[in-house]
Amino acid sequence: MHLGMLLEMAADGLADRTALGPAADGPSFAELGRRARRLGAALAARPGTRIGLIDLNSPAVPLTLFGSAIAGKPFVPINYRLADPQLRAIVARTAPATIIVGDGVAERVGPVDGIEYLTRAEALMIAADPDGEQGDGWGGDADDIAVLLFTSGTTGEPKAAVLRHSNLTEYIITTVEFGGAAEDEAAIVSVPPYHIAGISAVLSSTYSGRRVVQLEAFDPKEWVELVRAESVTQAMVVPTMLGRILDIVEADGQGLPSLRSLSYGGGPMPLPVIERAVGLLPHVGFVNAYGLTETSSTIAVLGPDDHHAAFASTDPAVRARLASVGRPLPTLEVSIRDAAGELVPTGERGEICVRGGQVSGEYLGRGTTLDADGWFPTRDEGHLDDAGYLFVHGRLDDVIVRGGENLSPGEIEAVLLEHPAVLEAAVVGIPNKEWGEQVAAAVVIVGEVSEDELKAHVRARLRSSRTPDRIQFRADLPFNESGKLLRRVLRTELADAFA
């Protein structure tokens, strides 16, 4: 199926519902459809074979996503926070293209061969012009590329993940009920448009008939204010956002009465944060979602009922599921494999592999990474428990090999975070003559705790080989803006510090 079909269904079938912005006077889905078709007709006629976007969140994001589909050109949202040279390099890789830009971006990047700029204001004007030509139907078919997303490049040069119309529509039609949102539902989108969650938020909301309110970029105070002002019912946050939101809610004591569902994902959520969230927002249903860009977003969810069951249980195995990402979606398959590609027994760790229609596993210019049977190796380490709950332990490439023993940073980090004085923790392997690698931890603390106390804390809960050999106390950890820890940066810093 094609994204144009999703838009047409919503524009026809959910015509009168408010699609975007304030409940009182935001455009309806019928109007969203008309605007996207006008922008699509204009983008089809513009130079270039791709449509880029370098901008904050605005109505131009959903309009350009759907407009590109109607024009039959891949949509390429690009990270506006990149330093100028990196941004210019990615823009050059996007050519030939028309790129929709926010204020000052064209000036920052400068002229690039094969690139034409269109400002956000111009794009919105084209879309809103009642006399503008509306594209009829859509360009290309289901096998064409709908979206190119550059990975964050935390482990090397950014790769462009390929998501085809068929991948994204499979995800949407199998996980979202058409028109299934209640009339008063509204979702806040504060993740950036170049993140897979920004794309899936637009598509899920459109197909379910849910109004979207946008925050240009995440700011915890503005987020809380907008949720209250627009009676937002649904939200998706990455772990670093949630802690900062809770600080505000706790300080002013006003709660978030309209909020019904809060999903979190994009990285491991420290258990203490989720416990605090449940305490402060007892009426909210929490959803932990696990997914990758290459899988068109979510592949496993821990739903509100799972959260309640885990909190209420005295069975350690059930309680432990709070740290899981729930069960795989029924529409795809997940398996855990060893380095030779063989299935490992339940409970044992290995590489998380996934297969299904929403899984792309393909990079531009590099082809597919799916194996002959269609399985995508995620490079994430994980295990499944007896009841099919999936636990994610981190990137396989981050596994520390200390004296021949494989250690998962995630496991050690989770134990460090259980210590009341530890606010943030990250564990990496650094070179060591005796062991090959040794375990180095970086922690951000509140109050006082000594290095020896932290080591004793870990040693009491894990094997001694998993106790950090070295611990660095820091004011903060290096995260990118999507809340992803920059392990490569940290590894270099700790290796230098402990050399």
Next chain:
Amino acid sequence: MSLATKPGARFRSAVDATEIIVVKPAKDPVDLRCGGQPMVALGDDVPGGLALDPAFAGGTQLGKRFADTDTGLELLCTKGGEGSLSIGQTPLPLKDAKPLPSSD
């Protein structure tokens, strides 16, 4: 009359407003009907003189998915109508979908 189904192929009813898109194809060509009359590929001429069979007038709702376990055929309704879907005389059952908690 039998239709070859392939993913993304779109068909419309000959007797009401219903339109569908193929999500998963059937193994073999199928006698896909709506309102008791054979469906036609979207864009093709609709034969005249056909009437909605009251036995297949339960309606097809926009956004609902249908699946036939025998042939593997899976459809999504992209425009609702008064007719209901069938393969030959056998009604096409709704695909029972357990809604997932919203994660994005």
